[in-house]
Amino acid sequence: MTAIRGARERARSEITEAIKAEARAQLAAEGAAKLSLRAVARELGMASSALYRYFPSRDDLLTALIVDAYNAIGEAAERARDHRGAATVSPVDRWTAICTGVRAWALAHPHEYALIYGSPVPGYRAPRTTTEPAARVGLALIGVVREAHAAGALKEPAEPLPDPVVADALALGAEHGVELPGAVLTRLVGAWAQLFGLLSFELFGQFQNVIEARTEFFEQAVLQLARSVGLTTPR
Amino acid sequence: MTAIRGARERARSEITEAIKAEARAQLAAEGAAKLSLRAVARELGMASSALYRYFPSRDDLLTALIVDAYNAIGEAAERARDHRGAATVSPVDRWTAICTGVRAWALAHPHEYALIYGSPVPGYRAPRTTTEPAARVGLALIGVVREAHAAGALKEPAEPLPDPVVADALALGAEHGVELPGAVLTRLVGAWAQLFGLLSFELFGQFQNVIEARTEFFEQAVLQLARSVGLTTPR
DNA sequence: CCAAAGCAAGAGCACTGCTCTCGTTTTCGT
DNA sequence: ACGAAAACGAGAGCAGTGCTCTTGCTTTGG
Numbered sequence: 193m194t195a196i197r198g199a200r201e202r203a204r205s206e207i208t209e210a211i212k213a214e215a216r217a218q219l220a221a222e223g224a225a226k227l228s229l230r231a232v233a234r235e236l237g238m239a240s241s242a243l244y245r246y247f248p249s250r251d252d253l254l255t256a257l258i259v260d261a262y263n264a265i266g267e268a269a270e271r272a273r274d275h276r277g278a279a280t281v282s283p284v285d286r287w288t289a290i291c292t293g294v295r296a297w298a299l300a301h302p303h304e305y306a307l308i309y310g311s312p313v314p315g316y317r318a319p320r321t322t323t324e325p326a327a328r329v330g331l332a333l334i335g336v337v338r339e340a341h342a343a344g345a346l347k348e349p350a351e352p353l354p355d356p357v358v359a360d361a362l363a364l365g366a367e368h369g370v371e372l373p374g375a376v377l378t379r380l381v382g383a384w385a386q387l388f389g390l391l392s393f394e395l396f397g398q399f400q401n402v403i404e405a406r407t408e409f410f411e412q413a414v415l416q417l418a419r420s421v422g423l424t425t426p427r
Numbered sequence: 428m429t430a431i432r433g434a435r436e437r438a439r440s441e442i443t444e445a446i447k448a449e450a451r452a453q454l455a456a457e458g459a460a461k462l463s464l465r466a467v468a469r470e471l472g473m474a475s476s477a478l479y480r481y482f483p484s485r486d487d488l489l490t491a492l493i494v495d496a497y498n499a500i501g502e503a504a505e506r507a508r509d510h511r512g513a514a515t516v517s518p519v520d521r522w523t524a525i526c527t528g529v530r531a532w533a534l535a536h537p538h539e540y541a542l543i544y545g546s547p548v549p550g551y552r553a554p555r556t557t558t559e560p561a562a563r564v565g566l567a568l569i570g571v572v573r574e575a576h577a578a579g580a581l582k583e584p585a586e587p588l589p590d591p592v593v594a595d596a597l598a599l600g601a602e603h604g605v606e607l608p609g610a611v612l613t614r615l616v617g618a619w620a621q622l623f624g625l626l627s628f629e630l631f632g633q634f635q636n637v638i639e640a641r642t643e644f645f646e647q648a649v650l651q652l653a654r655s656v657g658l659t660t661p662r
Numbered sequence: 663c664c665a666a667a668g669c670a671a672g673a674g675c676a677c678t679g680c681t682c683t684c685g686t687t688t689t690c691g692t
Numbered sequence: 693a694c695g696a697a698a699a700c701g702a703g704a705g706c707a708g709t710g711c712t713c714t715t716g717c718t719t720t721g722g
Binding site for chain 1: 628631
Binding site for chain 2: 708709710711712713718719720
C-alpha cells in the first residue's frame with residue numbers, strides 16, 4: 193500500500209512530515225499559543241497558502257501534533273515498562289518505572305505535554321483518532337496491575353463502592369478485555385488521573401516555592417499511588 | 428485611603444473593574460486564547476488604545492484574571508469548609524466538602540479553571556501577587572488536617588521518607604506556622620496535586636468514554652485521598 | 663491660575679488565520 | 693498516448709489581532 197504509488201504521494205508525506213517537524217520545533221521553542229502557520233511556511237520556504245493543502249486549518253495541525261504527542265508519551269511509558277526483564281522485577285518497580293518514564297518524557301517535552309494535558313485549545317474537539325493513543329499510558333498501568341493480579345500479588349480493596357462507579361469500571365475493563373475487580377479498576381483510574389495531577393503541578397509551576405526535591409517527592413507519591421491500587425510493596 | 432480622592436480615581440477603579448468583568452465574560456464564553464483586548468474595548472465602547480491605560484498588556488489583564496480566579500476558587504473552598512457548624516462535622520466530611528466545593532466551582536467556571544490550572548500562557552511568569560491566592564485551597568486542606576491532628580484523629584503514616592522530601596515538607600509547615608509531621612505534610616501536598624489531577628482530567632475531557640458517573644467517582648477518589656493523608660473515616 | 667499629569671481617540675505597524683484565484687504539474691481513465 | 697481531472701504552489705487580499713505613537717482634551721494640584 194505504501195509502495196511507490198507515484199512520486200507525488202511520497203512527496204506529500206515527506207512534506208507533511210516536514211511541516212509537523214517544523215511545527216514541533218516551534219512548539220518546543222515557544223509553546224502552542226505562538227505556533228504560527230505562516231512562520232512554519234516561512235521556515236520551510238513555501239507560501240503560507242500552500243500549507244493549507246496539507247492541513248486544512250491550524251487546529252488540524254495541532255491535532256496531528258496532539259496525536260503524535262500521545263503516542264510519544266505512551267511509547268515512553270511502554271519502553272520504561274519493558275526496559276528490564278519481564279518477570280524479574282516486581283509490579284511496584286514496573287509501576288514506578290512507568291511513572292518515572294512518563295515524567296522524564298514530560299520534563300523533556302514540556303510544551304508537548306501541555307498540549308495534551310493542559311487546557312484544551314478552544315475550538316478543538318478531540319477526534320476519534322486521539323482517543324486510542326491517549327489511552328496508552330493508562331493501559332500500561334493497567335497491564336502492570338493485571339499481571340500482579342494474575343500472580344496473586346494484588347491486595348484488593350474491600351470497600352463499598354456506589355453502583356454507577358463499579359458499572360463504569362467494569363465497562364472499562366470489558367472494553368479492553370481486562371478481568372480485574374471493579375474496585376481495583378476504579379482505583380486505577382483515580383491513580384492515573386492523579387499521576388498527571390502531580391506532573392501538571394510540577395510542569396506548570398505550581399510546586400514553585402513548595403517542593404524543591406521534585407524527583408524524590410514524585411517517587412514517593414508514585415509509590416503511594418501503587419499502594420492505593422493494591423500493589424504490595426516488596427520489603 | 429480609598430476615600431474620595433477625586434472623581435478620577437474612582438472612575439479609574441470602576442473602569443478597571445468593568446474591563447475585568449467584560450474580559451471575564453469573554454473568557455467564560457470562548458476561553459483564554461480568544462480573549463481579545465480589542466473586542467473588550469469594542470464591547471465597552473472605548474478605543475482599544477485607551478484600554479492600555481488600565482492594563483499595560485494583554486498578559487497583565489490575564490494576570491489580573493488569574494489572581495481573581497485563584498481567589499474565587501480559594502473562597503469556594505473556604506466557604507465549603509465553613510458551610511456547616513465548626514466541630515460538629517468530622518474532618519473527613521470537611522475534607523470532602525472542600526473538594527466538592529472546589530469541583531463545583533471548577534465545573535461552573537471551566538475556562539477560569541483552565542486559566543489557572545491548565546497550560547500556563549507562554550510569555551507569562553507568575554508574579555509574586557499570585558502565589559498567595561494560589562495557596563488558599565491548599566491551606567484550607569491543611570487546616571482540616573491540622574484540626575484532626577490536634578483532636579488526635581490523625582493516623583500518621585509511619586514510612587521512611589527521603590531526607591530532602593521531609594526537609595521540603597517541614598519548610599512548608601514552618602512557612603505557614605503549621606506543626607504537622609513531615610510525612611503528613613508530604614502526603615498533603617501529594618493529595619493537593621492529585622485533587623487537581625482528578626479535576627483537570629474531568630474538565631479537560633480525559634474522562635470521556637471512561638467515566639460516566641463523574642460525581643460519584645470523584646467523591647470516592649476524594650475519600651481515598653483523605654485516607655491517604657491519615658484522616659480516619661468515621662464508621 | 664496655569665503647568666503637569668492623566669486620559670481618550672485615531673492612525674498605523676507588523677503580525678495572524680484563512681480564502682480565492684491563477685497558472686503549472688502530475689495522475690489516471692480511455 | 694492523449695486529454696480531462698485532480699493536485700499543487702504562489703500571490704493577493706480580507707478581517708482580525710497586540711501594541712505604539714501622536715494629537716488633543718480634562719482633571720489635578722502647587
